[in-house]
Amino acid sequence: MLRKLAGTALLILSSLLFGLIIYLIIIYAGQYVIDEEKLVMNATTTLVDTKGNVVSRLFIEDREPVSILDVPDHVKHAFIAIEDARFHDHQGIDFRAIGRALYRDMLAGEKLEGGSTITQQLVKNAFLDHEKTWLRKTKEVLIAMNLERRYSKSAILEFYLNQIYFGHGAYGIQSAANLYFDKDVSDLTVEEGAVLAGLAKAPTIYSPIIDLERSKQRRDLVLTVMQRQGFITAEEAVRAKGRLIQLDVNEPAEEEAYLTYIDMVIDEAESQYHLSHQEFMTGGYTVVVPIDQAVQEVAFTLIHEKKYYPKGNEDAQSAFVLLDAQTGGVLAVQGGKDYVRRGLNRVNVPRQPGSTFKPLAVFAPALEEGRAEPYSLLRDELRTYDGYEPHNFGDEYEEEVTLYDAITQSKNAPAVWLLNELGIPTAKQYLQRQGFQLDDEGLAIALGGLQDGVTPLELASAYQVFANGGKKREPYFIEAIYNREGEKMAEVDRTETQVYSPQTAWSMTRMLESVVREGTGTSAQGIGALAGKTGTTSFPEVEGATMDAWFAGYTPEAVGTVWMGYDITSTESYLKGGSRYSAKLFRDILSEATPQLRATTFSKPDDVEELNPPVRLVDIDDLKATFAMGGTGLMSIKLEWSGSEDERLHYYIYERRGAERTYVGRTEGTDQYYIPAINAFSMNDYQVVPYDPTTKRKGEPSNIAEVEFRFGFHESVGD
Numbered sequence: 001m002l003r004k005l006a007g008t009a010l011l012i013l014s015s016l017l018f019g020l021i022i023y024l025i026i027i028y029a030g031q032y033v034i035d036e037e038k039l040v041m042n043a044t045t046t047l048v049d050t051k052g053n054v055v056s057r058l059f060i061e062d063r064e065p066v067s068i069l070d071v072p073d074h075v076k077h078a079f080i081a082i083e084d085a086r087f088h089d090h091q092g093i094d095f096r097a098i099g100r101a102l103y104r105d106m107l108a109g110e111k112l113e114g115g116s117t118i119t120q121q122l123v124k125n126a127f128l129d130h131e132k133t134w135l136r137k138t139k140e141v142l143i144a145m146n147l148e149r150r151y152s153k154s155a156i157l158e159f160y161l162n163q164i165y166f167g168h169g170a171y172g173i174q175s176a177a178n179l180y181f182d183k184d185v186s187d188l189t190v191e192e193g194a195v196l197a198g199l200a201k202a203p204t205i206y207s208p209i210i211d212l213e214r215s216k217q218r219r220d221l222v223l224t225v226m227q228r229q230g231f232i233t234a235e236e237a238v239r240a241k242g243r244l245i246q247l248d249v250n251e252p253a254e255e256e257a258y259l260t261y262i263d264m265v266i267d268e269a270e271s272q273y274h275l276s277h278q279e280f281m282t283g284g285y286t287v288v289v290p291i292d293q294a295v296q297e298v299a300f301t302l303i304h305e306k307k308y309y310p311k312g313n314e315d316a317q318s319a320f321v322l323l324d325a326q327t328g329g330v331l332a333v334q335g336g337k338d339y340v341r342r343g344l345n346r347v348n349v350p351r352q353p354g355s356t357f358k359p360l361a362v363f364a365p366a367l368e369e370g371r372a373e374p375y376s377l378l379r380d381e382l383r384t385y386d387g388y389e390p391h392n393f394g395d396e397y398e399e400e401v402t403l404y405d406a407i408t409q410s411k412n413a414p415a416v417w418l419l420n421e422l423g424i425p426t427a428k429q430y431l432q433r434q435g436f437q438l439d440d441e442g443l444a445i446a447l448g449g450l451q452d453g454v455t456p457l458e459l460a461s462a463y464q465v466f467a468n469g470g471k472k473r474e475p476y477f478i479e480a481i482y483n484r485e486g487e488k489m490a491e492v493d494r495t496e497t498q499v500y501s502p503q504t505a506w507s508m509t510r511m512l513e514s515v516v517r518e519g520t521g522t523s524a525q526g527i528g529a530l531a532g533k534t535g536t537t538s539f540p541e542v543e544g545a546t547m548d549a550w551f552a553g554y555t556p557e558a559v560g561t562v563w564m565g566y567d568i569t570s571t572e573s574y575l576k577g578g579s580r581y582s583a584k585l586f587r588d589i590l591s592e593a594t595p596q597l598r599a600t601t602f603s604k605p606d607d608v609e610e611l612n613p614p615v616r617l618v619d620i621d622d623l624k625a626t627f628a629m630g631g632t633g634l635m636s637i638k639l640e641w642s643g644s645e646d647e648r649l650h651y652y653i654y655e656r657r658g659a660e661r662t663y664v665g666r667t668e669g670t671d672q673y674y675i676p677a678i679n680a681f682s683m684n685d686y687q688v689v690p691y692d693p694t695t696k697r698k699g700e701p702s703n704i705a706e707v708e709f710r711f712g713f714h715e716s717v718g719d
Contacts, residue, residue, distance in 0.1 A: 041065060041162055043284025043484060044175070047265060049291050053365055056255065056262055060281050063171035064178075065484065068158035070186050071173060076157060077192035077231035082222045084118040085229055088153055092119045092144035100137035119144045122160045127694060166196060167203030168251060180208065182250040190232065191240040196221040208245050216245055251564050257300035260335035261343060265289055265477045273481060273490050286486070288479040290329025295322055295593040299334045302592070307583045310577030311566070317567060318582075319346035320589065322560035327494070328473035331558060333457075333595075344567070350453035351563055354535030354579075355410045355520075356552045357448035359508060360462050362419045363407055365430040367504045371422050374404045374507050374611055375471040375694045378414035385443055390416040402695055404614050407511045408519035410534065412447055415605045419446040433499045434462040434472060448535060452683050459552050460561045466508045466531070467554040469605060470500035503608045511613040512553075513602070521551065524583035527591050528598045530555055534579035537570050547576035551582040553592065556599045562586045570576045617699030625686045625705040634672045637707055641688055650691040655684045656704055666691075683707040 044059040064470040068076075080087045083700055086094050094117050116124070147156060166176035176196050177185040188196070198218035208215035220241045228235035265287065269275040275283070298550045299320045306314045313404060320334045335345035364532045366372040382391065390412045391688075392662050406414040419427055427445060431438060435458055440450050457475060465472045480491040500508075512531035515521040520534045532553025539545035550562040562582040566573045590597055604610060623641040639653065647669030655662045655675075664686075667673050675686075685706050690699035 014461045023410070039159055040377065041126075042171070042282035043157075043562065045280060045283060045285045045287060045289075047154065047262070047287050047289050049293065050288060053293070055289060055293065056258055057283050058262065058266075060173040060278075061165075062175050062176040062179075063162065063284075064168050065162045065172060066158075066174045066185055068154050068161070071158075071161060072188060072193065072234070074190045075185065075188050075196070076161075078190075078193040078197035078222055078226055079157075079161065079200065080118070081226040081229050081231055083121070084116075085202060085225075087118050090117060090119075090148075092117060092146075092148040093141055102611065118160050119143065119147055119156055122156060122163060123147065125163045125165075126159070163202055165203060166199050167207045173522075178250055180247060180249065182248040189240075191219060191223070191243050191245075192224070194219045195245060198222045200251075208247055209249060209251075210485070212247075214520070219245065245686040250302060256339075257297045259341055259343060260333050260339050261289075261291060261296060261330070261477070263335075263345065264330070264333060264347075268477045269481070270503070272476075272478070275481075284481040285489075286540060287352055288481075289477055290324060290327065290331060290479055292331040292447045292594065292597070295332040295589065296334075298593040299332050299589045302585060302589055303334055308581060308588075310575055310581055312576050313655060315573075316564060316575060317346060318562060318585065319349075319562045320560065321347050321456050321460045322558050322589075323460050323475050325464060325467040325554055325557050325559045326473075328461065328464055328468075328475045329479065329492075330475055330477050332560075332593075346567075347456050348568075350455050350549045351460055351550075351565065352450060352453045352537040353448035354537040354548060354550055355412075355448060356459060356533045356535030356550045356561075357450075357454075358410070358446060359407065359512065359533055360434055360436075361427050361431055361448075362415050362422065362446045362668065363403060363480075363511075364466070364500055364504055364508050365427050366418055366422050367507055368404070368430070369422065369426060372403050372418060374511060375402045375614065377401070377695060377697070378403055378406055379417045380406070380411060380414045382413065383417065385416065385420060388416075389442055390443070390447060402614065404511050404514065407533075408514045410515075410520045415442050415446040419443055423515075430499065430524045433497065434465055435474075448537065456561045456563045460559055462553055463533075463552045463561070464559045465499045466505050466512070467556075468496075468505075469502045469560045470498055471496040471507035472499050502605050506608040509602055513556050514613075516553070520579065521583050523551070523580035523588040524551060524553060527587055528555065528600045529602050530587075531602070532583070532586075534583060535697060536578040541571055542574055545569075546576070546578050549575055549577070549579045549582045551579055551586045553583075553586055555597060556602050558597045558680070560586065564608070587700055612648075615646055615648050615694050616644065617690045617692055617697070618642075618649070619688065619700055620688055620702035623686065623688050623702040623705040625707045627683065627707045627709050636676055637683070637686070639673040639675070639686055639688065639705070641671050641702060644690075648693065650693055652689045652691055652698070654687045654689065654701075656687055657684050661687065666692075705717050 006498055023086065041063060042059070042061040043063050043065050044057050045162055045693040046057050047055040049055055072260065086096070098124045106316065120140055123140050128140060146540060158463065164173070166179070167172055168179060170176045170179040173196065174185045174188035176324065176360050177183055177188055180195065181188065181192055195208060195215060198215065204210065206215050206218040223232070223237045223240050226232045227234055266277060266280055269280045270277065302308060303318045304321060306398055309316050317336050320332065322331045323329065330640060333347050335347045377400045380398045392412050396518060401411060401414055424441060424443070424445065425454055428438060436454060438445070450621045461475045473494070476492045479490060481489045483489050509531045512533055512657050516524050516532050521532050522533055530553055536546055537548040539547040547565060547569045549559065552561045562585050565575055612665040623639065626638050628636065628638065650666055653664040653673050655664050664675060665673065685704045687704050688702040
């Protein structure tokens, strides 16, 4: 008897020891196969503008993780009821539920409950591949049991609800609530929660978007099971079943107008903040961007309209970028008419900038260095520089011209002459400060004749220096990045560099305003205060053909560029028009987008001197000289002519006797002059010559006037 009892005790001890060993193996193996990083789910990254408006949602799996505390009890109960009724009782594996599920399925002829627990389903989704093997099932059991040891039931349910795929690209309960009902998970009703719970097993089959009737049947089944398990009353179940499924689908659509901007945000996240494309798309970040959505959408629409391209060039490409004039934040960007995600971005493609480069490479550096002033006279003549011979448009030359007019009329010869006087090394120093790294060493730099060219984004950034009082800020797409917990991870570096003095920047603004008002950029008129410069590069293989057409301009609030042309210019594909098309496109984008980017005038900084408009010389062909009683003496000679409304203009008075001319006097701001008469019977002829005191240039002499006799008294000579 004792031997029998001893044997039984030994068997029991052996069984307990074997069970303990098996348990320890399970625990050890479970610890080994659990990779907790897999519980960190992909989450949707959201781009918002500076006002908090959603711009776009970026994801590989569209998921917005939520806390279990934000999920209403009736939603949690719906999932527990249909997926795992004994969720709060088992330790990851529910053998009783497996048997019961098989039995009920056979009776009902339909799958009412799953055999797998919620914990097992989480394991399948997060940790395992889809192959069906004995080892995979073993891993599932081991990991499920260990998850139950490590985490609370609430934590496991939270993981599960955030992990599930609900169809149509939506992952997790929050994205599903937003997709099907356009609401937050916390606002879901009992019947809406039941709809989503019914999707868990087969989102394609039971999707209310695909089959509303089948989805309702599945929802009603979930409500029945909830009532049977005591989560809702019979009355609540009946009322909920009596309601139709009220969908409010908020399916995210890929907005073509935003593709370029989104890609450049992703690129900056990697280059500036070291977030890989994968991490950025799955990290659940909130990214604040300086975009102006109105400009972004208008620019996309207008670059596709044929009227903005020369006739026969409707297939030409264009690129557009607009920056905040003070901060450098990118307000809008379009990389081409047929831009595709991660495709050729023409905003980053170098092109020959043509005359848009003259202010950057020559005129502003010359002002800053004190080598010229706005009304300094530059040589305007055909000249050869070691074999390089720049020509003006139409081969017209004036011998000398002011810097102001050289910019306004976009003359080539004066720009090259001034660069030669300034020196290429000095010019390149300023170009480097403005963001350009050039290997070029020739005078062609003055006209934008570069080996590699510049990009539309680089050009806009350089013009931002003029708009921002001479200070440069790097253009940026990301204001700030916040992680899933709402903590700020990074923000833009707002460092700025003083490239030009405020005086130089202001003088350039006034002269570039003249380009739009009366020069080569008049096609951009019509949006209030605007300064800018056109640029056109020729295609030498076809006479009169254009390769690149540019407009770079700015208002007090924004600065940008438009490029137009072909990706590859050839004898079959070239522009038949120039920069006026780019200028018009720039104007209309700003005109149609938002009045906030337009102002009537530029505000002069307090610490700079105003640059007055040029004094224009006039042609005088109606000079009259009359002899009469009165004037400054008993008898006077009165000279009268049609002058200028500009009171700054001076007039030199000359007396002529045959071929000889004698200086008599000078007047300013008036169109008459009195000369005391000495001998009424021996009168000379007279002539007037206009004079610009700013440039110290004389105009053409007037007609020669003979003295006519009149009788009567005249008013006294004024000041």
